[in-house]
Amino acid sequence: MKDFSAINASKANFDDIYVMPDPRAYFSILGALDYIIPDLADPVVRQILTAYSKIHDRRPRVLDVGCSYGINAAVHRFPVNVDLLRRRYASADMAAVSPDELMTLDKNFFESWPDIGAADFIGLDISGKAVNYAKQVGLLQDGIVANLEQDRITAAQAKVAGSADVILSTGCIGYVSEKTYTQLLNTMSRRPWVISFVLRMFSYNGFEKVMQAHGLVTERLASATFVQRRFRDQEEMENTVSTLARLGIDPSGFEADGMIHAELYLSRPPEDVRQASLDELVTVTSGRNRLTGARYVRVETADGPQVALAP
Ligand SMILES: C[S@@+](CC[C@H](N)C(=O)[O-])C[C@H]1O[C@@H](n2cnc3c(N)ncnc32)[C@H](O)[C@@H]1O
Numbered sequence: 001m002k003d004f005s006a007i008n009a010s011k012a013n014f015d016d017i018y019v020m021p022d023p024r025a026y027f028s029i030l031g032a033l034d035y036i037i038p039d040l041a042d043p044v045v046r047q048i049l050t051a052y053s054k055i056h057d058r059r060p061r062v063l064d065v066g067c068s069y070g071i072n073a074a075v076h077r078f079p080v081n082v083d084l085l086r087r088r089y090a091s092a093d094m095a096a097v098s099p100d101e102l103m104t105l106d107k108n109f110f111e112s113w114p115d116i117g118a119a120d121f122i123g124l125d126i127s128g129k130a131v132n133y134a135k136q137v138g139l140l141q142d143g144i145v146a147n148l149e150q151d152r153i154t155a156a157q158a159k160v161a162g163s164a165d166v167i168l169s170t171g172c173i174g175y176v177s178e179k180t181y182t183q184l185l186n187t188m189s190r191r192p193w194v195i196s197f198v199l200r201m202f203s204y205n206g207f208e209k210v211m212q213a214h215g216l217v218t219e220r221l222a223s224a225t226f227v228q229r230r231f232r233d234q235e236e237m238e239n240t241v242s243t244l245a246r247l248g249i250d251p252s253g254f255e256a257d258g259m260i261h262a263e264l265y266l267s268r269p270p271e272d273v274r275q276a277s278l279d280e281l282v283t284v285t286s287g288r289n290r291l292t293g294a295r296y297v298r299v300e301t302a303d304g305p306q307v308a309l310a311p
Pocket residue numbers: 018037038065066067068069071072124125126127130146147148149169170171172175176180
């Protein structure tokens with residue numbers, strides 16, 4: 001079993017912002033470092049969830065591991081992104097409200113958008129405050145507060161986890177190891193799909209072995225990386241680059257340019273993999289978030305598809 005603690009020591013520590021009653025500090029601190037992985041992951045996650053629905057003829061239930069304040073659920077289920085949320089919380093008027101008031105405002109805010117999700121979401125996080133917020137504002141249908149690195153999953157938690165069809169994580173492998181995934185997979189009567197965005201400095205080999213022991217085949221998308229954020233400081237950058245060098249990974253063009261990169265792994269039952277490989281399921285489109293002018297878009301209306309100009 002891999003011990004990630006030494007590598008984590010080289011990563012910036014954000015523990016304080018994960019345990020606040022609402023996500024304002026999270027967006028302020030991580031937003032200032034251009035934390036962007038939920039936005040970059042979502043188009044890929046959407047394609048994978050759509051494929052899951054087609055193959056299994058069921059709307060999947062996603063267990064978001066390290067769900068924090070439910071940001072993956074927010075950007076997946078509603079037409080919002082990390083930057084829009086960051087700007088919402090950065091306003092001086094928002095800074096003045098109490099956490100309880102903010103929860104009410106955010107519940108109304110998310111309810112005011114159409115739900116465009118291809119799945120329902122539940123979450124697991126060590127932070128009770130973050131999970132509570134995500135449930136209160138309606139981003140998660142249910143939540144598990146646990147540290148499965150140290151503790152055994154309870155029967156009640158196992159019942160919630162066992163209802164999931166898909167396990168997702170962004171920005172959390174490294175905080176959690178195979179120990180957490182072994183416990184989660186043991187709760188599941190159906191073999192799930194497991195979508196993991198993993199920083200290049202963390203080896204996924206141990207996870208792949210655990211997946212294999214649970215009847216899952218793992219593929220890595222070799223053709224793309226996903227930027228997680230900028231480095232916080234020179235020390236974090238230098239430490240990460242030396243960790244990568246020890247692992248024999250060349251940071252040129254990636255971390256050497258100042259950003260932490262994640263890779264995508266997908267684990268599935270072999271019969272599902274045979275229907276379509278990861279490469280066939282997923283198309284990564286670069287530049288989709290870079291265009292700022294008005295675009296002609298197709299809109300599904302009651303009278304069928306129509307073209308509209310989106311500002
Ligand atoms: C960088 S945040 C990622 C949050 C979210 N997935 C995202 O991308 O916006 C890491 C999260 O992992 C959680 N975490 C840390 N240790 C954990 C553990 N042992 N079990 C579950 N969650 C943990 C933290 O509380 C935090 O919410």
